[in-house]
Amino acid sequence: MTIKLSPNQKKIVKSNNGALLIKASAGSGKTRVLTERIKFLLDKTKRKILAITFTNKASEEIKERLSDIEDLPKRLFVGTFHGFCKQILEKHFKLIGYNQMPHVIENEADRLMLLEEILLSDPNFKHLYNGKTAKQQNSKLYSILNLFSEAKRKRIAIDDESDFGLIYNSYQSALSTQNMIDFDDLILLTCLLFENNSGVNSLYRRTYEYICIDEAQDLNSAQYQLVKILTGENYKNIMMVGDPNQSIFAFNGSSAKYMEKRFVKDYDPKIIELKENYRSAKKILQAANKIIEVDSSLIENSIIEGKFILKNCSDEKAEAKWIFKKIGKLLSLKTVEDIEGGVVTYEKIAVLARNKYIFKELENKFNQKEIPYYYKTSPGAIQFETQLMQRFNLAFKVKINPKDDLHFQFLKELLNVDSGNNLSEIQQTIEDNCSKNVLNTILSLKEDGSNFIKEINTLKDDIESSIKDENEKLMFSNDVDELLNHWKNYAKNTDRKALINFKNSIALGQTYAKQINKEGITLSTVHAMKGLEYDIVFLIGLDDGTFPDYRAIKKGGKALKQEKNNLYVAFTRAKRHLYVSYPEQRLMPWEEIKKRKRSSLLNKFD
Numbered sequence: 001m002t003i004k005l006s007p008n009q010k011k012i013v014k015s016n017n018g019a020l021l022i023k024a025s026a027g028s029g030k031t032r033v034l035t036e037r038i039k040f041l042l043d044k045t046k047r048k049i050l051a052i053t054f055t056n057k058a059s060e061e062i063k064e065r066l067s068d069i070e071d072l073p074k075r076l077f078v079g080t081f082h083g084f085c086k087q088i089l090e091k092h093f094k095l096i097g098y099n100q101m102p103h104v105i106e107n108e109a110d111r112l113m114l115l116e117e118i119l120l121s122d123p124n125f126k127h128l129y130n131g132k133t134a135k136q137q138n139s140k141l142y143s144i145l146n147l148f149s150e151a152k153r154k155r156i157a158i159d160d161e162s163d164f165g166l167i168y169n170s171y172q173s174a175l176s177t178q179n180m181i182d183f184d185d186l187i188l189l190t191c192l193l194f195e196n197n198s199g200v201n202s203l204y205r206r207t208y209e210y211i212c213i214d215e216a217q218d219l220n221s222a223q224y225q226l227v228k229i230l231t232g233e234n235y236k237n238i239m240m241v242g243d244p245n246q247s248i249f250a251f252n253g254s255s256a257k258y259m260e261k262r263f264v265k266d267y268d269p270k271i272i273e274l275k276e277n278y279r280s281a282k283k284i285l286q287a288a289n290k291i292i293e294v295d296s297s298l299i300e301n302s303i304i305e306g307k308f309i310l311k312n313c314s315d316e317k318a319e320a321k322w323i324f325k326k327i328g329k330l331l332s333l334k335t336v337e338d339i340e341g342g343v344v345t346y347e348k349i350a351v352l353a354r355n356k357y358i359f360k361e362l363e364n365k366f367n368q369k370e371i372p373y374y375y376k377t378s379p380g381a382i383q384f385e386t387q388l389m390q391r392f393n394l395a396f397k398v399k400i401n402p403k404d405d406l407h408f409q410f411l412k413e414l415l416n417v418d419s420g421n422n423l424s425e426i427q428q429t430i431e432d433n434c435s436k437n438v439l440n441t442i443l444s445l446k447e448d449g450s451n452f453i454k455e456i457n458t459l460k461d462d463i464e465s466s467i468k469d470e471n472e473k474l475m476f477s478n479d480v481d482e483l484l485n486h487w488k489n490y491a492k493n494t495d496r497k498a499l500i501n502f503k504n505s506i507a508l509g510q511t512y513a514k515q516i517n518k519e520g521i522t523l524s525t526v527h528a529m530k531g532l533e534y535d536i537v538f539l540i541g542l543d544d545g546t547f548p549d550y551r552a553i554k555k556g557g558k559a560l561k562q563e564k565n566n567l568y569v570a571f572t573r574a575k576r577h578l579y580v581s582y583p584e585q586r587l588m589p590w591e592e593i594k595k596r597k598r599s600s601l602l603n604k605f606d
């Protein structure tokens with residue numbers, strides 16, 4: 001069904017001129033209200049609208065929702081405060097003393113390096129840095145940069161004769177000499193531009209008839225000052241939307257007080273609260289509440305009923321078959337209750353699991369029936385689950401690039417060895433047979449990869465025969481199969497095989513079998529899904545030892561608590577329907593059938 005605007009949402013969207021403060025709780029549809037408000041205002045004015053967000057992701061989401069509006073970029077600016085200021089400075093940099101637009105330092109490491117050079121080059125400052133441990137030096141650099149940021153945000157008057165003032169001025173002078181500014185300068189310089197050039201300020205005030213600020217609980221002093229300077233005394237067409245309980249940028253000087261107190265005092269806005277929860281359905285929140293306690297008001301204010309089903313299946317094949325049939329039924333229905341728009345598409349469905357190996361049977365089913373899907377992965381590395389294959393991966397990188405001291409040192413730490421300048425030398429000092437086998441395999445690999453499959457299969461056989469724990473053996477087997485699949489995908493697309501080319505192909509994401517078109521049903525590990533939501537979520541493999549992971553069960557304590565947190569995250573990725581399943585037995589790679597129990601994390605479910 002199509003979710004209509006509530007009376008409160010309509011009141012916001014169609015409000016007349018004047019200041020508005022919208023206190024929107026989690027899941028209350030604030031982005032929908034914001035975009036509908038912008039649509040309403042675009043129909044109302046011939047001038048531009050300014051919409052400020054706090055992340056590029058949020059900006060893109062708003063643009064996407066408004067993409068059907070003609071000439072949108074000419075009528076609306078959507079972006080972050082820094083993006084807005086950068087655009088202004090690019091047009092008016094000469095008015096603030098620059099001959100060309102300064103380069104913005106984006107990398108924190110560059111700021112640290114610049115400050116370090118200043119401290120080391122001036123005898124007056126050396127005592128602040130020299131003689132300290134590396135950790136103390138790093139801490140000192142960060143604390144000074146944080147003070148710089150605070151001074152710029154709050155526009156604090158600095159004593160030029162103090163040590164801090166001298167360092168600050170040296171830092172700003174070094175930036176200026178290299179025609180550079182940092183992120184804090186973007187807002188500070190824009191404030192100065194508006195203050196010292198009333199004509200420019202008036203130009204932008206006339207250009208934008210309405211201003212909308214999203215996530216206003218995250219405003220800091222500099223950002224609020226910019227808004228105040230831009231709007232002046234009489235401009236009141238400004239709307240702020242935010243949730244005082246969700247401020248996440250306190251480290252950057254943000255505070256809900258700018259939205260709740262300063263804005264109210266300065267603009268006397270009409271205040272409207274949005275409490276309804278449209279994001280997560282009631283049944284999903286009730287289920288999540290059995291994992292970790294949910295704020296009761298979220299459940300009470302949930303508008304959508306939704307669906308939650310917990311299903312036991314005889315084995316992995318039966319689990320994959322059940323999911324396939326359920327998806328087919330949902331897709332065949334003309335209208336699905338509680339789904340926005342009423343229609344289910346592949347893109348509204350995600351299947352989640354604790355680790356990627358749980359998808360094997362489902363992937364086979366999808367391939368047989370030609371169901372489109374893709375893995376939500378991060379090309380650039382194979383994410384191995386076992387320590388042995390993590391060691392293999394590090395050693396493989398060093399094998400290809402012997403100058404790679406960074407990964408060589410990581411490898412030595414994992415192997416707990418101090419001596420040795422290369423793989424051959426540390427291989428001789430290892431007492432752990434499994435790790436010794438891993439390094440033997442790495443050292444025996446030929447540069448052209450001609451013995452790759454043979455050596456990896458030999459390693460697999462040797463290690464499997466020595467691992468007693470069946471869960472660990474299963475994970476190792478899956479890790480090796482993953483590596484071999486990547487090699488096969490690489491090898492079939494080239495006539496000139498080489499280990500270094502294989503590594504580069506992995507880095508470019510060219511060895512993933514299903515990463516060509518990101519269309520269809522999403523398959524993802526729980527870890528890769530944080531921050532994302534789907535209308536329909538299938539969570540598979542909820543048997544003990546799989547989720548929670550067998551290693552977390554052994555460790556208990558914090559490890560098991562983290563597994564519970566992961567499960568809560570998985571549950572709350574679903575907006576409308578959540579289907580949770582588990583197999584009562586699993587077929588191991590060595591052809592042995594093992595009984596499985598329902599996840600202990602589900603012990604509060606009937």
